[in-house]
Amino acid sequence: MAMLLLFSYKAFSQAYIKSKIIQPDYKKWEQVKEGMAQDEVEKLLGAPIKVIGNPKANYLSTVYYGTVVEKSVVFPMDLDFVILYHSGKVYKAVNPFMIEKLPSDGIPSVPKPFAPQNNSMFTVNIVDLRWFPAAGKYPMRYEIEIELYGHSPDPSKMEWVKDVTLNSDIPFLSYPATGGKERWRVRAINDLGESNWSEYQYFELVPPTVAVQQPQRNNDSAKKESGIGVQPVHPPEPAPLPPPEGGHRVQQPESDLKK
Template identity: 35%
Template sequence: MRYKFPHFMPKPEFIQPDYSHWNDVKIGMSRDEVIEILGPPLNDKYRGGKWKYSNSYYTYGYLQMPMIPHPRTYTFSIGFTDEGKVFDKQDPFNDIFSVDGSPTKPEIIIPQDSVVFSHYPRIIDMRWYPSSGVYPMNYIVEIGHQYMIDPETPGDFQDEVIEDDLAIPFYIHDFVGAQPGRIRIKAKNEIGESDWSEFCYFRFTR
């Protein structure tokens, strides 16, 4: 039976800078040049702005997911040296940005492709980079399993969408058996759906 998140689940909060302006900021720029392009940083002591104990990072946006364990996991942040020059840029999307607001194709972080698991119960933790585009963003999760009746002639993968309206870029699943599996992810927003991610293959041995 497919699990549906309850309607009272908190919604993601989000602030995004203009992508084109964000991409105009380059390593080596001065603090004044960054402020001229992006304006002042956010004024939020919990999720943005000048980081509490230092002026070395300015934050210009964030994706605050429901149930996320750390408030600065997905931020648009710029790091400065002691001389006030940009040395680091961090964004939630692994530097892949939507050009028209539609979702970008998700990129799976874990599990790593072709990994072999031997633990039981067969709990698998899936995480991927959030998709860029107009927010709010939701995700479709598909998981497949492959019966190994004969190791020489394995069967086809049986794929099934197990979540079609997920508000967060991670999912935990109890896999069906000691056999190969695969997952892929698709993003959707008010504009449309992304392409499916590449398949990520794995196998449980017990």
């Protein structure tokens, strides 16, 4: 499996065009708070790199102050430093790492896996591993460790067995599905150090569901279920009650029945 993983990773890496890394000063970025005026933000961070909409308008507008990964065929989402404005004031500031506290020493933060969903079961031909990138000094690379659940060197035991460790320059890795239970984790590395490993993420690859064949029914059965060509069946007339012991049943006059 390791060779298949490596081949797949190289194929996807060649298709990816690296984006230019642009990051604001982390300390200044963390000073941006909800309700700040646009003028205050620009005085703190400088001019944005891109603006969508009118920040002073009475609707949400998006202002970009940096990017870590651009949307591509391989990674179909932007990972940017974004400030949302409403009526000229900060509505929300979002960093691409999805963490609250950014590192001040440049050492990578712990990447945050988000796909596949933890403890999920699914059927695919290609497995895509995705995570939010690490904050810190760039360039950054990622080390991904993948383990399979199966027989250990002792055939009588089933346990997690390390399958392969791969590297990626982007928060994405793709490889051919092999089936069974897998788990993976990721850490970030730059020239200042490395992050801790992320928590293990678990998933299971299951074979496609086999369609259940319905048993063939004869025409009479089908007609009975659909009601086509079937005569209604009337319940039988109730049997007359037996006469009381020691006597005969007395016929009640019709005039009494009508009363």
